[in-house]
Amino acid sequence: MATSTQVRGVLAQIWAGATPGSLEDTQLDFKEDAKSKKDSLRIALDAALCLANTAGGHVIFGLDDDVAGPDSFVGTTLDATEVKKYIHDNSRPRLLVDVDDTLHRERRVLVVTVHADHDIYSDAKGRAPHRIGTDCVGMEPATQQRLREERRGFDPSSVPVTGHEVDSAALMRARQRLSASLRPERNALAKLSDSDLLRALGVADAAGQLLDAGRRLVGTDGTSVVYQYRESPGGEPRTVERLVGPLLTVYDRVLELISLRRQSTPVTLPDGQQLQIEDFPELAVREAIGNALIHRDFRMDGPVVIEHSPSVLVVVSPGPLVAGVTVDNILTHPSKPRNRALTAAVHTLELAEEVGRGIDRMYREMIRSGRPTPTIDATFEQVRVALVGGAPDVHIARYVAQLEPSVRDDTDAMLVLLRLCTTRIVTATAIAPLLQKSVAEAEASLRHLASEPVGMIEPTRQTIRAAHPNYRFRETAVKQLASVLPYARHTSDEIDRRVMAHVQEYSRITNATVRNLFNVGTLRANQILVSLVERDILTKTSKAQRGPSVEYGPGPKFPKSSDRRRRKNRSR
Template identity: 45%
Template sequence: MPVLKKILSGTTAAKCETDTLDFKQAKPNLKEAFQDLAEACVCFANAGGGTVIVGVADNKSGEDAFIGCDMDASILRSKVHQLTMPSLLVDVRELKFAGRRLLEIIIPEGLEVYSTAKGYTYQRINTDCLPMRPLDVTRLSEERRGFDWSATASGRSLDDVDPLALRYCRRLLAGSTDPARQRYSQFGDRDLLNALHAIADDGSLSRSGELMLCQNPSSVGINAAVYQHKRTQSGEADAVLRVGAPLVLAFDEVLQAIRARQGITPVTLADGRQLQIEDYPSAAIREALVNAFIHGDWRLRGTVEVEHSPQYLRIESPGPLVSGVTTNNILTRGSRARFPALASGFRLLGLAEEVGQGVDRMYREMIKSGRDVPVITEGAEHVVVLFRGEPPNTRIAKFVASLPQEEQDDTDAMLIIRMLCAKRTVRSSEVAPVIQRSQDEAQAALHRLAAEPAGVLEPTRATMQHHYPAYRLRAEVVSHLGSAVAYHSRAADDIDRKIIEHVRDYGEVNSRTVQRLFDVGVYQARDIIRDLVGRELLTRTSEQKRGTAVRYGPGPKFPKAKTSRSKVRRPEAD
């Protein structure tokens, strides 16, 4: 296992632990050891599953960390089964590493909520095994049994539906580009409510219907959402908006409040097109806000809270992430609604993603606008999405806009390019945790970006024959990104050197030559030449002023060729 090699090379086991990997040193007392490992298995089964490696001290590194384990694998498997309720089946395997015998316990994600024989229930949160509260147990049990609280009856009549909310729903459906959605706008009230999953089995409004379409639902406090705008992140709020249910109207009001205070940075591309870069990309904010409304746990009678300033935009929703979804797998876990009926209603209206790619879109849109990715944090009572409001890096925005559309819409590609703006080379093992995929999937993404039509990466010469080579941005890409790349000056020197050598050999250079030298398009070649002319390394030598055949020769600051010292014969003395 690569992680064991990492520990052997000097990293402590504790630093290698994740939300799906734990290291254990078996306790001397066999009974206590079995109980300790059973607790660890319960902890992972109540989360997303994971692996426990027994026989590794988590506070040591190198060979000293591998102390070994002499437990019988089959007996340990049997004891875990006996000491858990309901009985948990795990897979136990022997490992030989650094001259020691280790045990690897592989725990699947549970279908139920598990506890120890003594009735203690634990769950893995990041790298900690924490006790679960009764509310947490109930929530996890409902999610795993497929119980949908939002589909249950609210006891309210269909006559309680807010006419403005229903009219807003029809307007959304009528304005959709999807013909199927447009047809729903012509449905009668009862048929439309059925389509929105707003009617329960007993004919009354469902919890979902009450939340979306009624005022004062029983599961929402005074405010469904609170929006605050501040001129500085620590200043007094200059605008406060408190909105109650229905949720569809509350969502629209908060979204409009954010949009009303958005600033725009115009950026002109090389082909004359103009980008309008918002302070916070609307597509990203919309996804974060709709996720807060449909995945927040409304049973807590909480509130969606939005804080907006030029420095950051923070969206907080009640309740933790849905079972099985963590901050380390949120990009790739896929759609998992806490309340399927509520989520279906929002999707039908076109407010939510159909296939669970909302978080992908948040990451992608932030990078495309030249900004950092959002920060998502989870607590027992809330989930927070934080967008930083630093000025956009327009070079990144321009470069991304020049890529093929399929790469612009690929979150993996955006994250990899972002990594390579900060680091000269990356390997698939480094990329995998960032894009939240396996190493082989990360390698496939790198290979695709190195091939045409993207062609933005290349394997380094020293590793190109390796199974998992190191990749870097091509020289012309680094030149295009300019100061957005932390190591730009050295890469730019490489472009300068090649063009200077060509001019020394042939006396001149033109755009076509630059295109062939660096395999770039006409606009990228123009930018490279313009930069060299601006620094007076080149100057135009042809009468022609436009077109790819314009010739350039040495400028005032063109470096002189180094001459080798030759011995000078001194005259003989008379």
């Protein structure tokens, strides 16, 4: 849930030019007064109920959603005590909220803070809305029941089931996993009888009755997946496989199908080591597939659908995110499995060791391979995860590969890196929503990345003493990433002009000088010099023909001094 510090940070962003509507999410809603006080109070009630039935959050009165900057602060006439009492008196059960009457730059706003708990809240007529994205929608009775069960810890995978057969191949696969474990206590499980093994995995009760977790894990009709491969995202399917069977064997088959079509791009590091960058990082794929199979809502009909093409991998699983988890907190929310017995079993089988390390791992692996972060969309009906593949940005992949392992494995570091590849400056206030952390936590992450021995970023000189400085890449990072930084690129005309100006003044230039002029690496500096030599603007003037001691001077087509002065005078 957002903190008061985050609210102040959001208000500061709006004052600086953002529109309130662009900052709304599952836990943040902006409102302005209605035509009457009664209507305004009703709006406050509906918004509070939505947040209480989702993941909590803030409703902020006194801003116009669609207006940017200071003009969006239209103020409010609502009374804090009256709002709190109206929400309490008109909700079932009674909902207690915190209401703060505050000023931002002399503009009055009302901040209603809503906490989520185990109850489902409705109005006096029994209407119980919840928030999906930025929309407030009503819940059907079945939806309310599911949400209530999840909030109170009900585990649907722990319910005994009858009439389902155990697949012998799945049991064999379970034993193979246990035998391959590095933990002796798990090796011993592989030698148990079938019934004892199911009990040890927690997917059968003491009497040997199969639980729903057992049906899903090793049952002949445990889960269903539709896998489709297309040569382009919008093209006709070239391969369609409908898989029905135990989760253990279906999972292996899906990974096999994706692996058969895996492509890679070679990336050479400065030390000569060569990396193979996969079109879809294997660890990210395992996370996406595993989460869909293990954490889906089995009470909703339909298969997990996987759409695979060379440029995108989409995984769609039935059911919403578990109660309390939203797309806006999924990176940092504590682990909350819907199917706890099933999750515990796959952990024992060490399948969870491969796929259960969190959504943050999926984000991290995508950035490390030079690709954008996953796109996650969640509705009541489904959760959709999209991984963008295709050709990676080899410059980012090469840079990340040279970082210390502790930095490469830091999701915050990877997210900050990716953001700085599109914007020159980041602040804790601006980066906090991306990291899904408080402003204070975001500031701590930025300071860590700016400190030694990490030293990836630095505060600007003008803001270094501020509570929340502006941070930018250090010069070494800019040199290695210059070709992907829009603010560090130079036009060919600008490059020619600056090189010729230097040669005009000093009569020579070297690779090292070009690197310093444009904040680029050795390879890019060499490309610049080769281009100028090929156009006869420069020529090699030193005896050395290779290496750092090569010097360049004016070539046959190097502009004469009078030509340069004439162009300069014309520009005036």
